[in-house]
Amino acid sequence: MTRRRATIDDVAAQAGLSIKTVSRVLNGEPNVRPQTRDRVLAAAKGLAYQPNVSARRLASKRSFVIGLLYDNPDSDYVMAIQDGALAVCRRLDYHLLIHPCRTLAPSLVDEAVSLHHRSTVDGLILTQPVADFEPLIRALIEADIAFVRISQRDSAGDSPCVSVDDERAARLMTDHLILLGHTNIGFIIGHPDHGSSHDRLLGFRASLQAHGLSPDRAPVEQGLYTFDSGFACAQRLLARDPRPTAIFASDDHMAMGVLTAAYEKKLAVPAELSVCGFDDTPMARYACPPLTTARQPIRQVARVATECLVNRLQGKDPGERRYVLESKLILRESTSRCGTRR
Amino acid sequence: MTRRRATIDDVAAQAGLSIKTVSRVLNGEPNVRPQTRDRVLAAAKGLAYQPNVSARRLASKRSFVIGLLYDNPDSDYVMAIQDGALAVCRRLDYHLLIHPCRTLAPSLVDEAVSLHHRSTVDGLILTQPVADFEPLIRALIEADIAFVRISQRDSAGDSPCVSVDDERAARLMTDHLILLGHTNIGFIIGHPDHGSSHDRLLGFRASLQAHGLSPDRAPVEQGLYTFDSGFACAQRLLARDPRPTAIFASDDHMAMGVLTAAYEKKLAVPAELSVCGFDDTPMARYACPPLTTARQPIRQVARVATECLVNRLQGKDPGERRYVLESKLILRESTSRCGTRR
DNA sequence: TCGTTGAGTAACAGCGCTGTCAGCCGGACG
DNA sequence: CGTCCGGCTGACAGCGCTGTTACTCAACGA
Numbered sequence: 001m002t003r004r005r006a007t008i009d010d011v012a013a014q015a016g017l018s019i020k021t022v023s024r025v026l027n028g029e030p031n032v033r034p035q036t037r038d039r040v041l042a043a044a045k046g047l048a049y050q051p052n053v054s055a056r057r058l059a060s061k062r063s064f065v066i067g068l069l070y071d072n073p074d075s076d077y078v079m080a081i082q083d084g085a086l087a088v089c090r091r092l093d094y095h096l097l098i099h100p101c102r103t104l105a106p107s108l109v110d111e112a113v114s115l116h117h118r119s120t121v122d123g124l125i126l127t128q129p130v131a132d133f134e135p136l137i138r139a140l141i142e143a144d145i146a147f148v149r150i151s152q153r154d155s156a157g158d159s160p161c162v163s164v165d166d167e168r169a170a171r172l173m174t175d176h177l178i179l180l181g182h183t184n185i186g187f188i189i190g191h192p193d194h195g196s197s198h199d200r201l202l203g204f205r206a207s208l209q210a211h212g213l214s215p216d217r218a219p220v221e222q223g224l225y226t227f228d229s230g231f232a233c234a235q236r237l238l239a240r241d242p243r244p245t246a247i248f249a250s251d252d253h254m255a256m257g258v259l260t261a262a263y264e265k266k267l268a269v270p271a272e273l274s275v276c277g278f279d280d281t282p283m284a285r286y287a288c289p290p291l292t293t294a295r296q297p298i299r300q301v302a303r304v305a306t307e308c309l310v311n312r313l314q315g316k317d318p319g320e321r322r323y324v325l326e327s328k329l330i331l332r333e334s335t336s337r338c339g340t341r342r
Numbered sequence: 343m344t345r346r347r348a349t350i351d352d353v354a355a356q357a358g359l360s361i362k363t364v365s366r367v368l369n370g371e372p373n374v375r376p377q378t379r380d381r382v383l384a385a386a387k388g389l390a391y392q393p394n395v396s397a398r399r400l401a402s403k404r405s406f407v408i409g410l411l412y413d414n415p416d417s418d419y420v421m422a423i424q425d426g427a428l429a430v431c432r433r434l435d436y437h438l439l440i441h442p443c444r445t446l447a448p449s450l451v452d453e454a455v456s457l458h459h460r461s462t463v464d465g466l467i468l469t470q471p472v473a474d475f476e477p478l479i480r481a482l483i484e485a486d487i488a489f490v491r492i493s494q495r496d497s498a499g500d501s502p503c504v505s506v507d508d509e510r511a512a513r514l515m516t517d518h519l520i521l522l523g524h525t526n527i528g529f530i531i532g533h534p535d536h537g538s539s540h541d542r543l544l545g546f547r548a549s550l551q552a553h554g555l556s557p558d559r560a561p562v563e564q565g566l567y568t569f570d571s572g573f574a575c576a577q578r579l580l581a582r583d584p585r586p587t588a589i590f591a592s593d594d595h596m597a598m599g600v601l602t603a604a605y606e607k608k609l610a611v612p613a614e615l616s617v618c619g620f621d622d623t624p625m626a627r628y629a630c631p632p633l634t635t636a637r638q639p640i641r642q643v644a645r646v647a648t649e650c651l652v653n654r655l656q657g658k659d660p661g662e663r664r665y666v667l668e669s670k671l672i673l674r675e676s677t678s679r680c681g682t683r684r
Numbered sequence: 685t686c687g688t689t690g691a692g693t694a695a696c697a698g699c700g701c702t703g704t705c706a707g708c709c710g711g712a713c714g
Numbered sequence: 715c716g717t718c719c720g721g722c723t724g725a726c727a728g729c730g731c732t733g734t735t736a737c738t739c740a741a742c743g744a
Contacts (some may be wrong), residue, residue, distance in 0.1 A: 005459055007700055018724040023702060031722055050459040054399035055700035058729050065397065075417035075624075086442065093463070098440055100428065117347055117392040120437070172606055227628050256628050282417075283625050286569050286598050288605055360694045365732060373692055397730035400699050424721055687744090694737075706725085710716105713718080 006047035019108035026051060027133050029048075040140055056154060057119065065095045066309055067131045069112065071103045073226070074253070076281045077298060081103035081127055081150070084302025085302035087161060090213070095198035098123055102192065103129050109139045116145045124307045125302070129193040139214075148309045150301055152324075153195035156199050160312070161325040162305040166196050169294040169327035170203025170248075171210075177246045177328060178211050181338035186244035188254050191225040195225055200250045200278065219244055223254045230257025238265055244340050245273065252284045255291055259334070270336035280330050290332035349387035357385035368393060394466035399461065407437045409459035409463035411472045413445045414632065415568070416595070418623045419640060423469055424494070426644025430482065434652050439463055445471050445535065451481045458487045465489055465651045467644070471535040473503070490651045492643055494666075502654070504647040504665040508538050510670035511636040512545025512590075513552075515618055518634075518671060519588045520553050524616060527561060528579035528586035529669045530596050533567040542592045542620065560634055561586055565580035565596045572599025580615075581609055587680050592618035597633055602678070612678035622672050639667050 008026075012019040017040065024032050025040040030038075037222050043049075057063050068085055074079050078239070082098065089096045097120065101108050115121045121147035130136065131151035140147050141157045149155060152163035179184050187204050192199030205215035216271050219240050221233035232258055238246055249255035255277030259269060265275045269289055277284055280295035311317070350368075354361040359382065364489065367382040374382075385391075410427055414420050424440065431438045439462065443450050449617035450472070457463045465488035482489050483499045491497060494505035519527050524675035527558050529546050532539030561582050572591050576599060579586055591597035595617030601611060609615045611631055619626055622637035625630035632682050646665050653659070 010701080018704090019701080020725080021723060024723090028701085033722070036722080047724090050456055053460045053462050054396055054405065054702055055729090056702075057396035058394070058400050058731085059700075059702040061729070063700090064434055075421040078421060079417040082440065083442070086440070095439060097437060098424065098428070100425070112365070114392055118395045120395050193399065256625075260628065260630065283598075286604065351730080360733080362733090363693060363694080367695090371734085373690095375692065378692080394730050397699090399730075400701085401730075403699070403730040403732090685744100689740105690743080691736085691740095695735085697717090697732105697734085699732085702727105702729085703731105704725105704727085706723105708723080709721090711719090711721105 006049040006142065007053070008049075009042065009311070010047055011043045011049050011273060014047060015039045027297040031057045032052070061119070062313075063119050063122050064093065065097050065117050065121045066306065067097045067099050067112070067124045067314075068127070069099050069108075069124055070127040071101050071102055072075075072127065074279075074281070077279070080298040081302045084299035085125060085306045087299070088303050088306035088310070092307075094306075094310060097224065099196050101130065103133050106135065108133070109136050112136060113139055113143050113145065116143065120308050125305050125309055126150065128195060131155075132193065132195050145333060146312050148312075151195050152199050158321055160308050160321045160323075162308065162325070164196075164296045164298075164301060165324050165326050167206065169296075169329070170200040170250075170323050171207040172203075172329055173248060173278070173292075173294055174204050174207030175211075176331070177248065177276065177335065178207065178213070180274065180335060181214060182248075183338075184242055184244045184246075185218060186234075186240075186247040187220045187222040187235045188230060188237070189220060189248040190250035191255075192222070194225065194261035197225075197250055204248060218297040224251060225251050227253045227257045227260075230254025231261050232257070233260040234261035236266060238262070240266070241278070246335065247273065247275050249275070249277050252279045252281040252291060252293055255293070256283065256287060256332075259287055259291075264342050268332050274335040274338070276335050284330075285332070288336070289334050290336040292332045293330050294327045295330050298326045301325055347394075348391040350391075350393070352386045353382065354387055354392050355432050356389060357381045360618070366443040368403065370582075370669045387534040393671025403461070403654075405461050405464050406435065407650065408655075409439045409441050409454070409457050409466045411441050411443060411450075412464055413443050413472050414470040414624070416621075419621070420469075422640040426641035427467060427648045429641070430648035430652070432644050434649075435645065436648075436652060443472065445475050448477065450475070451478050453476060455481055455485050455487065458485065464655050467554065467647050467651055468492065470537060472534070473497075474535065474537050488651060488654050490647045490654075492647050493537050494541050500663055502650055502663045503664075504643050504650065504667070506638045506640075506643060507666050507668050508541035509545040509548070511638075511671070512542040512620070513549045513632075514545075514592060514594075515620070515636055516546050516549030516672055517553075518673070519616060519618065520549065520555070521586075522616065522677060524606045525555060525680075526584055526586045526588075527560060528576075528582075528589040528590065529562045530561060530565040530572060530575045530579070530591040530600070532565060532592035532596070534564070536567065539567075541594055546590060567583065567593050567595060569595045569599045569602075569619050573603050574599070576600040576603035580604070580609070587614065589617050591617070591619050594621045594633060594635055597635070597676075598625065598629060601629060601633075612676050616677040616680070618666065626672075627674070629676070631676050634674045634677040635672050636669045637672050638669045643667055 012022045105276045127150045131149035149161035208215045223229040223233045277291045277293040280293045284291040284293045350361045354364045469492045473491035490505035550557045565571040565575045600617050618634040620636050622635045626633040626635045
């Protein structure tokens with residue numbers, strides 16, 4: 001029952017052609033007569049032929065695998081990235097190798113280079129904060145390993161990168177709060193290792209400035225993109241005098257922490273405190289009250305990055321080096337006009 | 343700068359030995375003198391030699407890759423599974439290929455078999471509900487493809503499987519509610535395709551029975567392991583007369599839905615309604631109030647499954663075919679004594 | 685003394701593909 | 715009519731490793 005699996009030789013024999021011609025057909029190479037092509041395809045189908053990827057990899061010196069490096073505690077983010085990358089991989093007949101890691105470990109550099117040198121992967125996609133880890137970037141460039149960064153921060157050797165316009169989205173979010181009449185808006189910065197934290201702060205400050213409010217006097221706390229850090233920062237912000245009437249947390253996890261801090265302080269949201277987050281994680285919709293936030297096209301970011309990487313691997317170098325996608329404000333019930341009691 | 347990468351021939355030449363001996367050392371095969379071994383290792387190190395995985399795969403007819411099949415909307419669950427599987431893979435020098443999919447598609451069977459026939463993967467780990475997808479199981483057995491299921495449901499050919507004792511945990515959770523004085527406990531069943539749903543219901547009923555309460559008269563609704571389904575089921579449960587004083591949702595997502603339904607009905611949790619979930623997803627801790635739930639050792643389940651699979655791939659067949667791990671009750675603030683107003 | 689043994693090593697033939705290059709053939713062109 | 719060219723195909727040499735087989739040599743017992 002368990003017959004030997006058909007090889008390219010079997011297909012060639014069956015079709016009465018050379019294995020090279022079979023190879024050409026299967027790889028979509030030019031210069032094959034349609035009639036020949038059909039014969040090959042028929043034979044392949046008849047034998048239920050499945051090319052052996054290992055042999056292909058060895059002979060072609062390419063692995064058709066791309067590696068995805070990340071170090072992110074947010075499952076939803078990681079899943080979305082994986083999802084987007086996988087969608088493109090399937091379409092282009094590549095495989096995806098996930099490689100979660102710890103940014104800080106210098107061994108990461110060796111790991112990444114090794115992945116390539118063992119010809120396990122052809123190229124890498126780096127997400128934040130790995131994408132901003134300079135030693136790695138330099139090593140990859142030096143070793144001539146193809147990669148695409150998902151990050152808004154510039155980096156050595158203007159490597160291609162894909163990002164979301166965090167600054168603009170943060171500016172729009174702040175505009176939204178200001179339009180609701182808030183003038184004393186607390187801000188919680190994200191993790192210092194992430195470029196996004198910086199950009200979101202910039203957007204916040206830009207909006208204040210544009211509306212004649214002093215960015216330097218705005219109450220700001222440093223968080224870590226975690227629920228607990230959001231909770232702690234909110235406690236500090238809410239202890240200030242005058243108390244902010246709105247808090248803009250740089251991500252939804254911290255915003256959830258803010259919500260809990262408000263709950264414990266018996267502050268009604270949004271009546272007494274408007275709260276907004278960032279990222280539109282699934283739970284944002286289910287928070288009490290549902291969170292106003294900014295939705296990032298994460299899947300698309302991953303798709304663009306993957307496409308870009310594969311293009312580079314195939315030698316098609318599109319002029320483009322930076323792709324910037326835009327987020328969208330999602331207005332829910334956690335923000336309302338300043339001083340409104342519902 | 344970009345010199346040709348060292349191959350096994352270079353190492354052999356450098357060490358003054360045959361490539362076969364180098365291969366033996368690098369693969370930990372026996373019958374090599376310690377002194378010879380050292381010479382090989384020194385040469386390999388000196389040349390920064392990295393074995394080419396593609397060549398190894400082709401020659402050994404093994405890919406050293408295991409595939410992970412899942413179809414699960416819960417990012418936290420998937421991440422935990424990936425995490426556990428990766429930990430073992432790294433230790434045993436395997437790679438992990440993730441393969442999210444749609445259970446219902448019959449093409450999944452072809453995909454899975456194809457993954458193996460192209461020698462992309464040596465074996466597969468199946469999580470629920472894929473693990474309970476009979477056509478796939480049968481196809482894998484027929485094609486003689488190694489796999490391990492993560493599921494509590496029995497399946498054709500008593501294939502190895504790893505699971506969590508859901509029934510016991512659900513029983514303990516129900517015991518907990520009954521001990522708090524609840525006698526009218528609503529239950530929300532999970533997704534019908536998941537074996538866990540069934541087991542949790544069994545545990546619930548067993549506990550009622552054991553305490554002299556009639557399982558058949560308990561208010562039960564069919565959910566889908568989603569927030570929205572939990573919300574809808576809760577609305578129906580809370581509309582019943584007499585109204586349940588506690589609701590046991592088969593997972594945390596649905597429990598969150600219950601919380602929201604209670605919030606909209608202005609029912610205080612836990613004073614007027616105790617709520618408990620299952621799974622201890624990260625958000626359970628951050629719910630308002632924090633959810634009483636059952637924590638599953640998901641990472642460990644994945645670790646055990648991966649180890650089991652690799653063992654089978656390496657021919658070491660441990661007698662064990664079923665591994666059952668235990669969950670742990672996590673008591674938080676969403677459950678309290680029946681009728682207590684705090 | 686000589687065969688026997690087994691640990692240690694090497695030679696060599698693939699694994700199943702792709703890349704290179706050479707060959708064939710028919711049509712365009714001078 | 716010969717030459718050239720481009721489309722199409724095949725022969726063949728690897729890609730870098732592992733499995734198999736065979737060989738060498740010291741230790742050992744009859």
